[in-house]
Amino acid sequence: MKAYRGIVLHFTGDPAADPANARLLDDGALVVTDEGLVDRVTPWAELPGRLRDEAVQDYRDDLILPGFVDAHVHSGQIDAIASPGGDLRDWLERHVYPAERRFADEEYARQAAGDFLDRLLAAGTTTACVHTTTFASSTGAFFAAAHERDLRMVAGKVLMDAGGHAEGGPVPDDYLDPSVQQAEQDCRELIDAWHGKGRCLYAITPRFGPTSTLELLRMAGRLFQEYADRGQPVWAQSHLAETKDEVDTVLERFAALTPRSYLDVYDKCGLVGPRSVWAHCLWPDDVYRTSAGGGQDWQVLKARQAGVAFCPTSNLFLGSGLFPLERTRRAGVRVGLGTDVGAGTSFSMLETMNEAYKVMALQGDHLPALRGFYLATRGGAEALCLEDRIGGFQPGGEADFVVLDFAATPVLERRTGTAGDLVERLFALAMLGDERAVKATYVMGRRTWENT
Ligand code: GUN
Ligand code: ZN
Numbered sequence: 001m002k003a004y005r006g007i008v009l010h011f012t013g014d015p016a017a018d019p020a021n022a023r024l025l026d027d028g029a030l031v032v033t034d035e036g037l038v039d040r041v042t043p044w045a046e047l048p049g050r051l052r053d054e055a056v057q058d059y060r061d062d063l064i065l066p067g068f069v070d071a072h073v074h075s076g077q078i079d080a081i082a083s084p085g086g087d088l089r090d091w092l093e094r095h096v097y098p099a100e101r102r103f104a105d106e107e108y109a110r111q112a113a114g115d116f117l118d119r120l121l122a123a124g125t126t127t128a129c130v131h132t133t134t135f136a137s138s139t140g141a142f143f144a145a146a147h148e149r150d151l152r153m154v155a156g157k158v159l160m161d162a163g164g165h166a167e168g169g170p171v172p173d174d175y176l177d178p179s180v181q182q183a184e185q186d187c188r189e190l191i192d193a194w195h196g197k198g199r200c201l202y203a204i205t206p207r208f209g210p211t212s213t214l215e216l217l218r219m220a221g222r223l224f225q226e227y228a229d230r231g232q233p234v235w236a237q238s239h240l241a242e243t244k245d246e247v248d249t250v251l252e253r254f255a256a257l258t259p260r261s262y263l264d265v266y267d268k269c270g271l272v273g274p275r276s277v278w279a280h281c282l283w284p285d286d287v288y289r290t291s292a293g294g295g296q297d298w299q300v301l302k303a304r305q306a307g308v309a310f311c312p313t314s315n316l317f318l319g320s321g322l323f324p325l326e327r328t329r330r331a332g333v334r335v336g337l338g339t340d341v342g343a344g345t346s347f348s349m350l351e352t353m354n355e356a357y358k359v360m361a362l363q364g365d366h367l368p369a370l371r372g373f374y375l376a377t378r379g380g381a382e383a384l385c386l387e388d389r390i391g392g393f394q395p396g397g398e399a400d401f402v403v404l405d406f407a408a409t410p411v412l413e414r415r416t417g418t419a420g421d422l423v424e425r426l427f428a429l430a431m432l433g434d435e436r437a438v439k440a441t442y443v444m445g446r447r448t449w450e451n452t
Contacts, residue, residue, distance in 0.1 A: 067126025069380025072338030221270030307383025
């Protein structure tokens with residue numbers, strides 16, 4: 001057993017729903033078992049003397065927080081981050097497909113996977129929901145690197161079989177799945193090899209509507225249902241309604257389904273359920289292409305226990321739109337924060353919270369400090385349906401945590417030093433912090449990254 005003394009913050013639910021869901025101890029201890037699980041969180045003064053004397057790591061001036069959960073990110077875009085210009089469609093064509101295609105090279109894919117996970121750890125992120133690339137070998141390389149680091153990662157091979165150059169689309173033909181049958185076989189082999197191995201979890205990952213045939217989405221939905229039915233549930237993830245142009249394309253492409261909305265296309269294919277995670281959702285059917293009985297997307301997402309990833313740095317970088325966080329709160333939809341690197345411009349969830357605050361401000365809404373930290377930890381875990389294991393400090397949970405330094409930079413030190421109370425200090429940390437504020441990252445109770 002080991003105890004970590006510090007300012008401890010964690011959540012049992014959304015503080016916007018009930019302020020008591022935020023647990024903040026200004027002099028606390030996180031106690032971790034030898035197996036790397038959370039034993040308890042307690043005020044320092046109540047820690048048994050034996051632990052206090054012998055097995056303490058002193059982070060008294062720092063914040064101890066559950067490891068960040070990045071609810072949506074692309075490992076295949078580590079070298080596409082900060083590629084300028086264009087809207088989503090342009091940017092994908094000019095920068096992303098060529099960058100992801102390099103992952104055909106297995107040595108490059110192996111190195112990039114390791115570097116990507118090390119960037120996450122340096123940012124204090126211990127779990128992410130990850131799109132890799134269409135190459136199954138690159139997905140295998142990603143899981144191998146995650147397993148080596150004992151990380152709780154949800155990831156999948158990107159599925160795409162439409163929109164190739166041959167049909168006048170933007171995707172290089174050799175970057176598409178050669179057939180739906182081959183794509184299905186790749187998924188099955190990856191699930192057999194990696195799902196449930198250590199802390200790895202597999203997500204069926206169709207890229208999005210515009211690069212999918214109906215046959216591919218139906219295969220993806222069938223797999224998602226099949227593994228759930230046999231008691232070995234896998235995850236599913238994709239992009240949803242990021243731009244109006246994308247919504248128009250999808251409603252046209254899948255008109256044969258007479259979909260109520262873009263989401264309805266995925267739903268009709270069986271992909272929307274618990275453990276499904278949808279990135280963006282900026283143009284759902286209550287604001288765009290509202291059908292006769294319209295505006296049901298949020299209710300459907302809520303009813304299905306699906307998660308949504310709010311990716312502010314990406315949404316601002318591509319000019320895609322403003323995520324309606326207040327609307328999702330009213331609907332009771334599970335929401336996490338995603339970096340969406342490479343459209344996102346930072347691996348840091350602190351910087352992502354900072355941009356989320358501004359996205360809310362642009363809509364006349366306010367994102368309180370505690371709610372930002374909730375979204376970046378427990379909120380993400382809820383979006384991924386992993387809140388029993390990660391994202392908080394409930395006894396028996398996996399002890400992934402990050403230690404954040406309120407005085408990491410001169411500006412942070414000065415601002416947090418003059419703050420009136422702890423919540424004000426937390427707000428300053430969220431607005432001014434980045435990787436420099438991450439003092440250490442712990443995975444299953446083991447220090448795996450340290451800022452030296
Ligand atoms: N939609 C389809 N693919 C992508 C991607 O790689 N990034 C983003 N932001 N949106 C997408
Ligand atoms: Zn994305």
